[in-house]
Amino acid sequence: MLSRLAPIRRLLTTNIRTQTYLYSTSLSPAPGFYTEQHHQMSEMLNKIIERDINPFVKEWEKKGIFPAKEVFKNLGNHGLLGVTKPTENGGLGLDFSYSVAIAETLGNVKNGGVPMAIGVQTDMATPALAKHGNEQLKKEFLEPSIRGDYVACIGVSEPGAGSDVAGIKTTAREKGSDFVITGGKMWITSGTQADWMCCLAITEPGEKNPYKNKSLICLPMNTKGIHIEKKITKIGNNSSDTALIHFDDVIVPQANVIGERGKGFYYQMMQFQEERLWGSTNVLKAMECIISETADYCNQRKAFGRPILANQVVQFKLCELQTEIEALRSLVYRATKEYISGNDVTRLATMAKLKAGPLSRRVADSCLQYWGGMGYTDEVEVSRLYLDVRLLSIGAGADEVMMQILAKMNRWPDTYPM
Amino acid sequence: MSRRILVGCKRVIDYAVKIRVKPDKTGVVTEGVKHSMNPFDEIALEEAIRLKEKKIASEIVVVSCGPSQCQETLRTALAMGADRGIHVEVPNPEYEGLQPLAVARILQRLSEREKIDIVILGKQAIDDDCNQTGQILSGMLDWPIGTFVSKVEVEGERINLTREIDGGLEEISVGIPCVITADLRLNEPRYATLPNIMKAKKKKLDVCKPGDLGVDITPRLIVVSVEEPPVREAGVKVEDAQSLFDVLKKEGHFN
Ligand SMILES: Cc1cc2nc3c(=O)[nH]c(=O)nc-3n(C[C@H](O)[C@H](O)[C@H](O)COP(=O)(O)OP(=O)(O)OC[C@H]3O[C@@H](n4cnc5c(N)ncnc54)[C@H](O)[C@@H]3O)c2cc1C
Numbered sequence: 001m002l003s004r005l006a007p008i009r010r011l012l013t014t015n016i017r018t019q020t021y022l023y024s025t026s027l028s029p030a031p032g033f034y035t036e037q038h039h040q041m042s043e044m045l046n047k048i049i050e051r052d053i054n055p056f057v058k059e060w061e062k063k064g065i066f067p068a069k070e071v072f073k074n075l076g077n078h079g080l081l082g083v084t085k086p087t088e089n090g091g092l093g094l095d096f097s098y099s100v101a102i103a104e105t106l107g108n109v110k111n112g113g114v115p116m117a118i119g120v121q122t123d124m125a126t127p128a129l130a131k132h133g134n135e136q137l138k139k140e141f142l143e144p145s146i147r148g149d150y151v152a153c154i155g156v157s158e159p160g161a162g163s164d165v166a167g168i169k170t171t172a173r174e175k176g177s178d179f180v181i182t183g184g185k186m187w188i189t190s191g192t193q194a195d196w197m198c199c200l201a202i203t204e205p206g207e208k209n210p211y212k213n214k215s216l217i218c219l220p221m222n223t224k225g226i227h228i229e230k231k232i233t234k235i236g237n238n239s240s241d242t243a244l245i246h247f248d249d250v251i252v253p254q255a256n257v258i259g260e261r262g263k264g265f266y267y268q269m270m271q272f273q274e275e276r277l278w279g280s281t282n283v284l285k286a287m288e289c290i291i292s293e294t295a296d297y298c299n300q301r302k303a304f305g306r307p308i309l310a311n312q313v314v315q316f317k318l319c320e321l322q323t324e325i326e327a328l329r330s331l332v333y334r335a336t337k338e339y340i341s342g343n344d345v346t347r348l349a350t351m352a353k354l355k356a357g358p359l360s361r362r363v364a365d366s367c368l369q370y371w372g373g374m375g376y377t378d379e380v381e382v383s384r385l386y387l388d389v390r391l392l393s394i395g396a397g398a399d400e401v402m403m404q405i406l407a408k409m410n411r412w413p414d415t416y417p418m
Numbered sequence: 419m420s421r422r423i424l425v426g427c428k429r430v431i432d433y434a435v436k437i438r439v440k441p442d443k444t445g446v447v448t449e450g451v452k453h454s455m456n457p458f459d460e461i462a463l464e465e466a467i468r469l470k471e472k473k474i475a476s477e478i479v480v481v482s483c484g485p486s487q488c489q490e491t492l493r494t495a496l497a498m499g500a501d502r503g504i505h506v507e508v509p510n511p512e513y514e515g516l517q518p519l520a521v522a523r524i525l526q527r528l529s530e531r532e533k534i535d536i537v538i539l540g541k542q543a544i545d546d547d548c549n550q551t552g553q554i555l556s557g558m559l560d561w562p563i564g565t566f567v568s569k570v571e572v573e574g575e576r577i578n579l580t581r582e583i584d585g586g587l588e589e590i591s592v593g594i595p596c597v598i599t600a601d602l603r604l605n606e607p608r609y610a611t612l613p614n615i616m617k618a619k620k621k622k623l624d625v626c627k628p629g630d631l632g633v634d635i636t637p638r639l640i641v642v643s644v645e646e647p648p649v650r651e652a653g654v655k656v657e658d659a660q661s662l663f664d665v666l667k668k669e670g671h672f673n
Contacts, residue, residue, distance in 0.1 A: 026452060037615055040494060043454070044609045079612030092612060 023292035025108045025285070027101060033333050034101060041098065042105040045080060049108050057111045060239035061384075064231065066114055068151045068193050072121060076148020081122055085130050089138050090146045095340045096274065099123050100332065103278045107285025110381065112388030113240030115282050120189045121145060123278040124396075125154040125198040128216050128267040132259030141196050141218045153194035155185040155219070155245070156268060162187070163401050165200070166210035166265060170247060172201040172217060174254065179203065179217065181250040184229075187395075191243025192231050194221050204262050214264035218256045225250035236387030269346075273339065275396050276349045280356035281332045283392060287325050287363045290385050291318050294367040297374075314370055321363050328355050347409055354402035357393030364389050421475040421535040421594070423466040424528060425500065426521075427482045428456040429491040430545040443643045445514055446545075455491050458540025460498075462600040464607035465570055466538050467499040474572045477501045479532055483521055484513050489623060496618035497610035503623040504528060508635065515637035520628070522554035527631040529559060534595070536577075541566050541599040552599035562592040566601040 027034055027042045052074055060066035075081050083098040085091025092098070099122065106115035129142050144150035161167040170183025181201055188197070199219045207213035219226075229244040259267060295318055298309035308314060335348035364386040368375035375382050393399045407415075431437065432452040440447055455463075469475045480495040482488035483506040492503035506524055508516055529537055537559075542549035556563035568587070569580035581588045582601045610618070628635045656662045666672055 024452060036490060036493060037619060040490075040497060040610065040615045040618075041612050043494075044612070044615070047609050077611065078609060079614075083612065092616065094616075 023288050025105075027104060028329070030333065033097060033337065038098065038101040041080075041083075042101050044078060045102060045105045046108060048074060048078065049106070053114060054108075054110050057109065057114065057239060060114070061111055062238075064233070064238055065192070065241040066117070066239040068117055068190055069148075071114065072118075072148035072151060074148070075118065076146065081118075081148055082146030083122070085126070085142065085146055086138075088135075089130070089143050091130070096277075097336050097340060099274070099278060100281050100336045103281040104284055107282055107287075108289070111237070111239050111384065112286075112391065113237040116237060116391075117151075117190050117240050119275070119278045119282060120154055121152050124271065124275040125152040127274050128271045129198060129218065129258050131270075132263075132267060133218075137218055137256065137258065144195075150195040151190050151193055153188050153190045153197045153221075153243075154271075155188055155191075155197040155199040157187045158184060159186045159244070163398055165268065166214075168200060168202070168214070170199070170201045171205060172203045172215070172252070173205070175251070177254055178251050179254055179256075181217075181219070181225075181247045181252060184244070184246040186244050187232070188243045188245055189240055191245055192228050192241045196220050197245075198258070200264050200268055203257065203264070207262065211265045212262050214268075215261050216258040216264040216267050217252060218258060219250070219252055223250050223252060235390070236384070237391055272396065273345055273349045276353040277332055277335055277339070277345075279392060279396050280328065280349075280352040283356050283360045283389060284325060284329055284332075286385060286389070287360055288322070290363065290367050290382055291321060291325075293381060294318065294370050298370050301372075308370060317366055321359075321366060324355075324359055325363070328352065328359060331355065347406065350402045350405045353392075353396065354399055354406070357399050357402075360389035360392050420477075422477045422479065422533060423469060423475045424525065424532065424534040424537045425459065425463045425466050425478060425480045425495070426525065426537075426539040426551070427459045427463065427480045427491050427495045428540070428543045428545075429453050429482060429484055429488045430456045430543055433457060433544060439644050439646050443645065444641065445644050453487065453491075455494055456540050456543045456545075458542060458544070458600055458602070460540075460607040461602065461604050462538040462540050462598075463495055463498055463500060464605045465598075465600060466536075467608075468605065469536075469570070469572065470499070472572075475536070479504060479528075479534070481506060481525065481528055483508050483516060483524055483628075485509050489625075492623055493618050494610060496621045496623070497615040498608060499614070500621075502621055504532075505623060505625045506631070507625055507627050512635065515641075516635055517637055517639055518548045518550035518554055519638060520633060520635040522551050522558055523633045524628055524631055524635075525551070525555050526558040527633060529555075529595075531631070536594060537561075537597045539597070539599050541601050552597050556597040559595070559597070561595050561597055563597040563599070564590055564592055565599045567598050568601050568603045570598065570604070 025046050027039055072081060079092060080102060082091030083094050084096055087093040103119060106118060109115050126142060126145055129138060145152045156165060158168050158170060160169055172179035172181045197219045199217045200214055201217055202213050203215040204213040225248040227246040227248060229246050232242045232244060234242060295309055298314055299307050301308050332352050335345045335352055339345045368382045368386050371380060371382050374380055377383060430453060431448060432454045435451055438447045466478045470478055478500040479502055480492055480500040481504045482492050489505050492505055496503055539552045552563060552565060564579035564581055566582045567579050568582050571578040575594055576591050577594060577596060578591050581590060656665060
């Protein structure tokens with residue numbers, strides 16, 4: 001009840017949020033891309049963020065984990081965890097632009113960890129299962145994930161292989177109708193609280209082609225032999241738990257393979273398209289918000305007898321960054337449109353990710369600079385953002401990996417023997 | 419029971435927006451400003467939905483008077499759980515002069531036309547804070563009214579209402595048909611779910627004009643000037659209780 005009263009009390013006394021510098025938590029109108037339904041969904045999600053997420057993020061950051069089950073159930077109840085998933089499985093069967101609208105709106109969350117975990121659940125760990133999994137598997141793993149009863153994680157990276165996905169070593173050996181999995185996964189988002197993992201493992205050890213010897217497997221996380229070795233301590237995205245996981249003869253039915261055996265690497269590459277578009281979209285609002293906050297701060301803070309914002313160099317820098325953010329927005333919208341119409345958007349999604357990572361670092365760094373000493377404390381949003389967005393140039397494929405993909409698509413000669 | 423509820427859903431400037439007065443002082447800036455459903459109307463609608471869920475009502479009709487963007491507000495209401503919407507089109511600049519008397523007249527005609535049993539409105543809109551429409555409407559319809567309601571309990575053909583009044587709560591009982599205006603503590607409105615947002619797209623939304631209902635909306639009140647509230651002056655710091663007392667005494671707050 002209190003939470004409901006708070007905003008209205010605010011309104012009855014003073015107005016708090018200023019609407020300067022064109023920043024708003026609402027989506028841009030984007031006619032032809034977003035419809036009235038996208039906007040309504042986004043406003044509904046904004047209310048959830050304002051009531052049920054943002055008031056708690058500081059506490060979760062301190063704890064190093066957020067209650068994924070609770071937050072996901074809330075989102076699931078509002079239909080937000082399965083927007084693109086088949087209606088037969090409890091999803092809404094909408095196109096990917098709805099995922100993009102959610103990713104963009106989640107940029108209003110005041111940390112990076114919670115949106116990341118939500119994105120893992122909806123657009124990183126589950127797309128392959130939804131597209132290629134059989135009904136039995138979807139019933140067991142996808143449907144509870146859409147309802148928000150299950151937390152999903154994606155297990156690709158390992159202690160020995162991150163950028164080089166084809167080089168992972170985790171192996172699933174046949175034993176009767178089961179697999180016995182040995183190996184381990186590292187950097188697994190939500191790994192300490194997940195109910196199941198979409199796990200990439202070698203299932204065809206005899207196959208020498210590393211692109212054809214792997215499968216994606218639905219792995220229940222309470223299976224005997226799965227050890228959460230540790231929750232990794234990080235410099236940012238602190239409300240998201242990141243796990244190092246060890247597999248000690250983990251037995252899982254062969255029936256848990258998503259789609260065709262040996263196609264796991266290929267499915268994962270397809271899954272990466274959505275993951276990269278999602279991540280690139282998610283950072284837009286956070287960047288715009290910090291620019292707006294920085295301008296507000298610099299407008300109040302005086303040096304040499306005038307507001308810091310009254311320096312042309314500050315205004316020009318912020319305007320330039322705003323322009324680049326809008327350019328990135330246009331790129332993700334266009335890539336999304338092409339993706340929806342059935343085109344392979346590997347190139348555009350890769351470019352979006354390659355733009356989003358470095359741009360978000362530049363935005364955070366430039367803004368932090370204008371906050372001066374305040375920017376170097378842990379009391380302001382800008383320092384938190386600075387540490388959170390640093391991940392975007394590493395996770396879901398490092399910037400260099402993006403460039404490698406693009407170079408390959410140009411069919412330029414290999415730069416070193418592969 | 420096949421009772422029908424009419425709920426008013428006004429589109430207002432969002433509560434979080436900082437209001438700015440227009441330079442010519444004729445009103446406040448509305449262009450390019452985020453709007454949403456009046457929070458008290460959300461509460462009114464929530465109560466109507468709960469009555470429908472308890473099978474006390476069978477249909478909820480939502481109405482909004484104003485420019486075309488009001489249809490977005492109605493879609494939100496339909497997504498929350500209303501059955502159909504009526505948009506009474508009043509384009510700008512006429513809308514700026516739309517006053518409670520005219521809105522009440524529109525609601526009266528609609529209540530009669532749609533065979534409404536219960537009208538639930540917000541106690542006031544957070545833009546003009548008039549707090550008049552429900553009261554005028556009850557007079558026009560000659561129906562009983564409960565204003566500032568924080569609890570609704572239907573018992574047969576009567577409704578027991580708890581009203582928030584100065585200094586406490588008042589319990590009254592009204593017969594149906596009636597008008598109710600919702601206060602803040604009546605309930606906590608739900609958020610529309612995405613499946614319901616998608617379904618709302620297909621719900622019926624009729625458009626009409628005040629003239630179609632035989633209502634003349636010519637304003638009876640003239641706005642002379644709209645002013646910003648005075649800026650709060652800076653305070654002074656005092657050392658201790660004694661100096662606070664001295665200052666207050668000097669300013670004549672104690673005898
Ligand atoms: C917080 C966090 C959450 C994560 N969540 C998940 C998750 O849920 N699931 C999951 O599977 N993984 C997850 N990851 C792992 C992430 O995808 C990897 O960290 C990433 O792919 C990079 O792999 P790596 O760390 O092994 O770096 P390495 O492969 O060791 O690469 C190190 C660096 O080398 C450079 N480099 C690599 N290849 C090239 C090249 N070809 N040319 C030039 N330079 C190159 C790049 O700068 C790269 O950053 C997460 C990581 C973090 C930090």
